[in-house]
Amino acid sequence: MTRPPLTTADYPLAERRPDLIRTPTGKPLNAITLDAIERGDIAIADLSITADALVMQAEIAEAAGRPTLGQNLRRAAELVAVPQDVVIRVYELLRPGRAKAKEEILTAARALRDDHGAMLMAAFIEEAAAVYERRGLFRLRY
Amino acid sequence: MNDETPPGANRWRRFQDWDERPLRLDRFAAEDPDNGFAAFSSPHDPKPGVTVAGGRIASMDGIAAADFDMIDLFIARHHLDPDMTLEAMAIPATTLARMLVDLHVPRTKLVCLARGLTPARLAEVVAQLSMLEIAFAYAKMRARRTPGNQGHVTNAKDDPLQLAADAAVAVALGFDEIETTQRVARNAWSNAMACAVGAAVGRWGTLFQCSSEEAEELRIGLAGFTSYAETVSVYGTERAFIDGDDTPWSKAFLAAAYASRGIKMRCTSGAGSELLMGFHESKSLLYLEARCLCLQRAMGVQGTQNGGIDGAPLASTVPGGARELMAENLIAVWLDLECASGNDSRTSESEIRVGAKIMPFLMAGSDLICSGMGSILKYDNSFNPSLLNGEEMEDYLALQRDFEVDGGLTPLGEERALSLRRRAVEALSAVLDELGLASPTAAMKASVVVASGSDDTESFGPRDAALIAQGIQARGLDVVDVIRALARRGFGAEAQNLLNLVRLRLSGDYLQTSAMIRDGRVLSAVNDPNDYGGPGTGYRVSPARRDQMAGLRDVLDRPTVVHEEARHARDENRRIAYRVVGDAGTGSDTREVVIGVSPAFGVKLFRTVAGHPLSAVLAELIAGIKSRGLAARVVRVRHTADTSFLGLSAARLAGSGIGIGIQAKGTTVIHQRDRLPHNNLELFSNAPITRLPHYRRLGENAAAYALGELPDPVVVPQRGEAMGARFHAQVALIYAIETSLVTDDLTPEDLSVTFLGKPA
Structure with missing residues (x-):
């Protein structure tokens, strides 16, 4: 990336750096108008956040002295492209007793890494797998 | 004199008078640390401490890394900064306590130190502060300068028309966030659409959430109806966490999932939840809550809904309970989390205890003073009655005026209230009709416009709401459909308002700590940081805002x-x-x-x-x-x-x-x-x-x-x-x-x- 990291001076992005914001379909912020909606040019898919915007917000959070918030937003950026049913499935798998063995969670982590490039989230989930094993969470819940 | 002994002659009748006061309906509980009934400290709380080996946390609060439970482990890995924890932990608790109330120690310095403090140390420090000092430190340490408030909008029938009307009123009163939930789980989508439309009447910028089952809530957010979520609960003991059907990792995953969909999110925790769930480990309320809060910072959520919450009535039964609730809020803001500071459940039948409970928060200000004040009547509150409700709204407005403190709300005149309700009911009716979901009659609409609560309405019931919800899901309707329907039916201003809110998602500006929308601008701890440093600094009530707050109805002149x-x-x-x-x-x-x-x-x-x-x-x-x-x-x-x-x-x-x-x-x-x-x-x-x-x-x-x-x-x-x-x-x-x-x-x-x- 050639762009230097953003700082708190760039915030709020919609006000200070609207040039950096795009819809997932590549439209600029000022293309999102009521007229465009009435014409049918804008759909819900145009109104979701992009991974780029999340990384920019992560940079701002880090510049504001909030490294853990920054990490969360970076993990979030990796989930933008992950389909909703996969997101829900992985969440469900991480709940206590859903996975019956460590390997199920490790497989989900691998899929996030290999299929979606979610490196941070994959590592985070692998950490969970190790802890769950140590704390005996792979046991019957229902 | 009568020879007969008068009734109750062996009892001073004043006790009978006292028996009849609402206070006597409250039960007070004995302090009993072994059984979890202790606010600030228990003999079973660990001694604060930390050791570092090879750049990693080797022990925390007396527990070796090998013996960490999953909460300890998450905090040690993701909260504590091994590079500075020894330095922070070396500062005596009394010194830290004094720094919290010292005008010459800036908030930023204390926030940096908190990254190296363990849960037991954080609890030990705030326990040293008196109620006055806790409130003062809270005013200094909260993240955003401008205070705000959140309201509940629900009703006993899940009637969408009433939700729309009540949402419009809540927005006009000045709530920065409104939260709904439903009596019947399958009505969530109907509630979400109704409140989203109602909240777009009059002005825009009020964030909205629909509390429901986790996956469902995420889907509703994805469809654009809601803009934030807060019912992501965490707990202070491992067993309570597992009973709550989650782990720190599953909740952190959910936190990232919400952000990935452009939805603001905060966690929920509060004193007494572990006690209610039966897994308190004989620890004090405050220590367990300190663990919850360190965990939340570790997860990287921007904020917390904290201060007892569902456990507040239980916490209020023990000595020092009300003080403990604000002490945990203080830990939250010290950890640099947005704080929706509780005050959202009726902790007493005594109006004096209720009024006293809210006062320190009004004085100190808070990101969201109540994490749900009831904007509706008590019986309509599907979360259970809040600390303050629709009945007491004007009392709250009077407190703002009396003490010149900004509780985030503004008096609303009768004519304006009525016209907003009418507009909201018409707007939602038009949307329901345009989208083929339902066609409310004139009589239904008229009954809702003037209704104080759902007892007064002849409108939709829970079954109608379920059918509307079903229709929304079956046809995959989303917020763009609603915006288009509003515009097509002549509600252009409302369509634009709703669009403005949804458009905020693209930049993600409201994902930063303590973000709210005021006058069309995102205000957060980034661009509106709390800079309190004594008189003349921090948030001050401006002359214009003072006039607003003073403008109760029927003021005599x-x-x-x-x-x-x-x-x-x-x-x-x-x-x-x-x-x-x-x-x-x-x-x-x-x-x-x-x-x-x-x-x-x-x-x-x-x-x-x-x-x-x-x-x-x-x-x-x-x-x-x-x-x-x-x-x-x-x-x-x-x-x-x-x-x-x-x-x-x-x-x-x-x-x-x-x-x-x-x-x-x-x-x-x-x-x-x-x-x-x-x-x-x-x-x-x-x-x-x-x-x-x-x-x-x-x-x-x-x-x-x-x-x-x-x-x-x-x-x-x-x-x-x-x-x-x-x-x-x-x-x-x-x-x-x-x-x-x-x-x-x-x-x-x-x-x-x-x-x-x-x-x-």
Whole structure:
């Protein structure tokens, strides 16, 4: 990336750096108008956040002295492209007793890494797998 | 004396009075740390401490890394900064406590230190602060400068029309966030659409959430109806966490999932949840909550809903419980988390305990003072009644005005409220109709517009809401469909408002800590950081904001009083005529009682504060005197408006030496010629509760004194009404009119009084 990291001076992005914001379909912020909606040019898919915007917000959070918030937003950026049913499935798998063995969670982590490039989230989930094993969470819940 | 023992003779009856007060419905619990009933400390709380080996946390709060449970582990890995934890932990707790309340130690420095403090240390430090110090430290440490508030919008029928109307009202009152939930889980989508439309009426910028099952809530957010979520609960013991059906990793995953969909999110935790769930490990409420809060910072969520929440009523049963609730909020903001600071469940049946609970938060300010104040009536609150509810809304507004503290809300006039409700109901009806979901009748709409709560409505019920919700899901409708429907049906302003809110998602600006929308701008801890450093810094109520908060309805002012009196003047002129006869001399008839009326009596003022026409009052006094066969002479006193001197002046003119002094507001005295001014015979000081028969009997008693008798004084019974609160503003304005007519050295005049046969 050639762009230097953003700082708190760039915030709020919609006000200070609207040039950096795009819809997932590549439209600029000022293309999102009521007229465009009435014409049918804008759909819900145009109104979701992009991974780029999340990384920019992560940079701002880090510049504001909030490294853990920054990490969360970076993990979030990796989930933008992950389909909703996969997101829900992985969440469900991480709940206590859903996975019956460590390997199920490790497989989900691998899929996030290999299929979606979610490196941070994959590592985070692998950490969970190790802890769950140590704390005996792979046991019957229902 | 009766020989029988009176009932309850062995009990002071005051206890019976106390038994009947609402407070006695509250149960207080004994402190019992072994069983989890301890607010600030338990012998089972660990001693604070940390060791680092090889750049990793080797032990925390007395537990070796090998023995960490999953909460310890998550905190040690993701919260504690191994590079500075030793330095932070080396600072004694008392020093840290003093730094929290020291104006010269900036918030930023304390926030940096918190990254190295363990849960046991954080709890130990805030436990050293008194209630006053906790509130003060909270004012200094909270993340965003400008305070805000959140409201609940729900109803007992899940009626979407009422949700829309109530959402519009909540938005107009100034709530920065509104939160809904439903009686029946499958109605979530209907509630979400209704509140989203209602919240777009009048202005835009109120964030909205629909609390429901985790996956469902995420889907509703994805469809664009909601903009934030907060019911992502965490717990302070491993067993409670697992019973809550999650782990720190599953909740952190969910946190990232919400952010990835552009939805603001905060976690929820609060004292007492582990105790309620039966897994408290004999630890104090505060220590367990410190673990929850470190965990939340570790997860990287921007904020927390914290301060008891569902456990607040339980926390409030133990000694120091209310103090503990704010102490945990202080830990939250010290950890640099946005804090929606609880005050969202009814912790007492006592209105005094309720009012006292909210005060420190009003004084300190908070990102969201209540994490759900009931904007609706108690019985309509599907979360359970909040600390403050629709019933008490005006009490809350009065507290803002009294103490000049910004609780985030603004008084709402009657006409505006009604027009917003009408607009919201019409807007949602148009959307439901346009999208083929339902067609509300005119009668349904009309009943909702004026309804205070769902008991008053003839509208949709839970089953109708389920069908609407089903329709939304079956057809995959989203917020763009709603915006389009609004625009197509002539609700362009509402369509634009809703679009403005949804568009915020693209930049993610409201994902930063403590973000809210004010006047179309995102304000957060990034661009509105709390810079409190003593007087003249931090958040201050601006003159414009002060005017807003002062603007309660029916505020009394001088023009109102003057206008009212002018109205009564017309009526009184038909009932009585006063004619000046000449200078009043001292009477010689010992059977004469003089009534001395005040300067403005019947001239500029025409009714007592109890509302009795002065003609009627005067007629009763005269009738009372005459009933004993004595004569009444009326004089106007012009040199004073003071009751005592009116009475004494009248007495000195009376042949009997007995006089009655009366002010236009109704305060009346019987006086005697040789007495000291303030040592009268009888006084009616409580004009607001003095009735016409009392004036009649006062006339009779004046005559009795003139006849040398000693009558039973007339007692106007009072039941402890707050007379000053009810009447003093009016009294002061009225009395100023009296005193403006006082002229030094003008002597009393005899008045001829004619009653014109048109009684009041």
